[in-house]
Amino acid sequence: MKKYIPILKNTRMFYGIDAEEIESMLSCLNARLVRFKKGEYVLRQGENIKDIFVLVEGTLHIQKDDYWGNRSILGEISIGDMFGEAYVAPANCRVLNDVVALEDGAVILFDVKRVITTCPSACRFHSMVVQNMFFAISEKNRKLVQKLDHMSKRSTREKLISYLSEEAKRQNDSKFVIPFNRQQLADFLSVDRSAMSNELCKLRDEGFLKFERSYFELLQ
Secondary structure, three states, X not given: OHHHXXXXXXXXOOOOOOHHHHHHHHHHOOOEEEEEOOOOEEEOOOOOOOEEEEEEEOOEEEEEXXXXXXXXXXXXXOOOOEEOHHHOXXXXXXXXXXXXXXXXXXXXXXXXXXXXXXXXXXXXXXHHHHHHHHHHHHHHHHXXXXXXHHHOOOOHHHHHHHHHHHHHHXXXXXXXXXXXXXXXXXXXXXXXXXXXXHHHHHHHHOOOEEEEOOEEEEOO
């Protein structure tokens, strides 16, 4: 697990904490490494969990399938991202979505009770972890509001423009790569893939943008 400390140091959860301090805190927080294979479910809808997860290898999708098998992609989890914290409340609410591996990888689990409770040795950086978690959750809420903004648009065209505009702003460049292929983007925006592809072609023909696979360029 020691080899993942540089990754943990760059996460929001351990922001401002030295590598040496993180290493000493791993046992305090009951950290455990869990590996997974491509296509495996890291979390399943309906589970009860008592840990906070941090991805240290691979890529994950948060997704949900309805009764008829229609899939919606709610988000992507990248290396260094924290997840699962929304379901570790005292009431033990069940996980609402699946978390699926897009490739082989690994997560580190932290016992939430150990995280939010000061340990007997009174690690001087423990309170910083709690504070960092609060800010990380706030940031996730902001991203959720952004997605709701995309989803509130009435047409497929408006949803595409909203999402691509936000990505250009986030990456601070009119040329950017999105983390989805065509089907995944359609699932993320909850639109029909064919209809979405048609709108992308129309936007390209009208001079709004250029694209190739996951690469996009927004034009003036």
